[in-house]
Amino acid sequence: MPEGDTVWQTAARLDDALAGRELTRCDLRVPKLATVDLSGGVVESVRPRGKHLLMRFGNGWTLHSHLRMEGSWRIFESGESWRGGPAHQIRAILGTAARTAVGYRLPVLELLRTADEQRAVGHLGPDLLDPDWDTAAAAEAVRRLSADPARPIGEALLDQRDLAGIGNVYKSELCFLSGVTPWTPVAEVTDLARLVDRAHRLLMANRDRPMRITTGETRTGRTLWVYGRRRGQCLRCGTPVRSADQGAAGEERVTYWCPRCQQGPSPRRS
Structure with missing residues (x-):
């Protein structure tokens, strides 16, 4: 399972690729999110919380994911071939005009209100990489x-x-x-x-x-x-x-x- 520093780096790459940009493509390939379309929305930020990833949108929603043992997020430039695994392992596709974030083998993927993020991460202890660590x-x-x-x-x-x-x-x-x-x-x-x-x-x-x-x-x-x-x-x-x-x-x-x-x-x- 990726450790906190690896998840922090993943969040930083996702934030760099998506934050402040409008989604032009959204494909969430898990049954409970099959009808969800976030395209047209703007990603506000992507932040780590321990080993969890919180992708926050300006409309008050958060896409929560966890990599566990096998999951990964890959970033591809427009027109670049995707290299992260076979297509049937893709669980999420989030694209902007310039880049696409592809989530492979994500065991946890859910959409929740940003105000309700504690429902997903409230059980966690203090985050060793929290900027407010004191x-x-x-x-x-x-x-x-x-x-x-x-x-x-x-x-x-x-x-x-x-x-x-x-x-x-x-x-x-x-x-x-x-x-x-x-x-x-x-x-x-x-x-x-x-x-x-x-x-x-x-x-x-x-x-x-x-x-x-x-x-x-x-x-x-x-x-x-x-x-x-x-x-x-x-x-x-x-x-x-x-x-x-x-x-x-x-x-x-x-x-x-x-x-x-x-x-x-x-x-x-x-």
């Missing part, structure tokens, strides 16, 4: 993470109700940088405020980058401390990185950690 938002994120002290920190970080924007990559990297395994109970993480602050700074630093970096290095194979390094070595100590699934049945996510740099419980087999 100490109050950070404190609220810490409060929400602390609400279930026995929960493994890795699972708590992925819960968008606690704080919005962290995905599996950042989960593994943040646990590494905090020196705890992802299976460590929240109550045993000594400085949640520092972890939240680090999460905010990492996502902010990466939101405009073409590649995600948590180590400070741009060389291939050295941009992440542990994520994706199951057959490689920890970049800090050289110990072989371990991996295992984490999460409830049906929602498992492969998780990476260094058994030397990170303290706390971990699966016996990985």
Whole structure:
């Protein structure tokens, strides 16, 4: 599933292509929106909220989408061939005189009043990429993470109700940088405020980058401390990185950690 920085970049591309422009084409290929025609309307803005995308129109409506694991939005210039998948995977086509935004494999696509956006995103915790992020938002994120002290920190970080924007990559990297395994109970993480602050700074630093970096290095194979390094070595100590699934049945996510740099419980087999 795309992480908050990737969704932020998608929103920025959509906003650049569509905001302030009149739609000349609208084709929403989901049953409940099959008769909806937004052509003639003007896109006011496209904004991210955690991993959600909110396309707001000047007439008071919002087109809400979520990419989940497979979805994507692609932008094409007028006359350019579309390259994002076969036609039967297209769920939305929004075109202006100059560009066309095509949504592929979108699992969530709904139209709602802009005034009712909270119905779609009101459950989310503080957004790590919110321009208004402040100490109050950070404190609220810490409060929400602390609400279930026995929960493994890795699972708590992925819960968008606690704080919005962290995905599996950042989960593994943040646990590494905090020196705890992802299976460590929240109550045993000594400085949640520092972890939240680090999460905010990492996502902010990466939101405009073409590649995600948590180590400070741009060389291939050295941009992440542990994520994706199951057959490689920890970049800090050289110990072989371990991996295992984490999460409830049906929602498992492969998780990476260094058994030397990170303290706390971990699966016996990985």
